[in-house]
Amino acid sequence: MSPIAVTGATGNLGGRVARRLADAGRSQSLLVRDPxxxxxxxxxxxxxxxxxxxxxxxxxxxxxxxxxxVSAAESTDRVNRHRAFVDAAAAAGVAHLVYISFAGAAPDATFTLARDHWATERHIEASGLGFTFLRDNLYADFLPAMVGDDDVLRGPAGNGRVAAVAQDDIADAATAVLTDPGPHAGRTYELTGPAALTLGEVADVLSAATGRTITYHPETVEEAYRSRAGYGAPDWQLDAWVSTYTAIANGELSEVTDAVPTLTGHPATSLADLLRRRRDG
Known part of the structure; x- marks a missing residue:
């Protein structure tokens, strides 16, 4: 079996994939900044x-x-770094690149960083590399961290819905494609959870899982910028944070697909099941 290269192995998603490949007995090379x-x-x-x-x-x-x-850390030069990696992969003779993208990647996506993913996808296509794009919805694993210390989940998402996906499901899907890439050449998969929830419903699920009373406050866009201004983040990062919620409000993260079960052979993990597994260890 041919070796597989994995980037991002020191992070949550790349590390999950690397462990799955090791468990399957596959040889792999881990490309990292800090060995x-x-x-x-x-x-x-x-x-x-x-x-x-x-x-x-x-x-x-x-x-x-x-x-x-695995897409690089968020930064103003991320697209340039992606392009450099893709060009190097093409020069090395790589046959198939599996890229971790984002749901609804488009040049005019509401979520500002989804535009970076669109630009990266187009560069991969132009490179001549074989490819598969895995467009992940919002990570369900991160939803608990969006709750403030006051047990309020706040943001300008209105009553929009998000089909958040578990990182373990993404890792299972990526591993399936990496170990048998041929059938997935030229394909784009939108990876989602099994249901699209409003943030009010997310708050209810989090409440049931934690025993706390977690509520959702639908901020205005202006309120969202004000409530996050104290973090001292640069403007581009504030835009990214706020547009995560406005993308939900605009319905851009609401599509539920069958990509996870199709690629993995098991149902997509619900937020409630994810939290239960985390609680039970």
């Missing part, structure tokens, strides 16, 4: 290669036909 943080897994080698370092990435990917590209 000291790379997980120690059977059958895995570690290569130090930052996305923007063309030569390091090309060397690391030489002879590896299939690559998982």
């Amino acid at each position: 000291a943080r790379a997980p120690r897994l059977a059958g895995a080698t570690v290569a130090e290669a930052e996305f923007a370092d063309h030569d390091a990435v090309r060397r690391a990917l030489d002879g590896i036909p299939t690559v998982l590209m």
Whole structure:
């Protein structure tokens, strides 16, 4: 079996995929910025290669036909870093690139960072690489962290719905594609949870799981910027935070698909089940 390269193995999603590949007995190369943080897994080698370092990435990917590209950390130069990685992968002779994108990626997406993913997808297509795009909805795993210390989930999402997806489901889907990429060449999959919930319903599920009374406050856009101004984040990041909610309000994260069960062979994980599993360990 051919080796697989995995980026982002020091993070939540890439690390999940790397562990699944190791459990399946697949040889893999983990491309990381800091080798000291790379997980120690059977059958895995570690290569130090930052996305923007063309030569390091090309060397690391030489002879590896299939690559998982987990999108880089949010930054103003993220698209340029993505393009550099894609160009290096093409130069190394990679046959198939599996890219972790975002739901509804488009040049005019409400969620500002989804535009970065659209630009990256177009560059991958233009590179001539074989590809599969996994467009993830909002991570269900992160929903609890959106609740404030006062047990209020606030944001300008109105009554819009979000089909949030569990990271374990994304990792299962990515592993399925990486281990048998042929049937998925040129395909785009929108990965979602099994249902689309309003943030009020999310608050109810979180309340039931925690025993706390968590409520949802639908802010105006102006209120959202004011309530987040104290974090000292740059304007582009504030825009990203707020537009996460306005994308929900605009219905851009509400589609529920069968991509997770189709790719993984198991049902998509509901928010309630995710929280139950986390609680029960």
